[in-house]
Amino acid sequence: MPTFFDENLATSVTPTDAGLVSLGQRGFVFTDDTTAVDGNFAAIQIITDTIFASLTALNSTVGNLAGASGITLTAGTIIYGPFTSYDLTSGKVIAYKAG
Numbered sequence: 001m002p003t004f005f006d007e008n009l010a011t012s013v014t015p016t017d018a019g020l021v022s023l024g025q026r027g028f029v030f031t032d033d034t035t036a037v038d039g040n041f042a043a044i045q046i047i048t049d050t051i052f053a054s055l056t057a058l059n060s061t062v063g064n065l066a067g068a069s070g071i072t073l074t075a076g077t078i079i080y081g082p083f084t085s086y087d088l089t090s091g092k093v094i095a096y097k098a099g
Helices: 015-022
Strands: 004-006 011-013 028-031 037-057 078-097
Touching (some): 028 037
Antiparallel strands (some): 004 011, 028 078
16 A cells, blocks of 8 residues: 655655544544643644634644734634644644654
């Protein structure tokens, strides 16, 4: 089976793995407080209106998305990574693991 390397996820991904990531089958982290969360996340789903205190992407060309802090993201929004860390000012999110 072919393997794809995604430098943004810093991991080798087979087509099967890519499907699992996209369907959230690698697991997730639910966050509803202001504790910092570290990991390797493919996407973050906004459950209730949310404000990020910080949001860091893996891709160095994107870098720290400091401009996103203080902006209210509405419930139902999904932002796609890869993300390596975040913490909330308020709200609830589900962060889907990339691997």
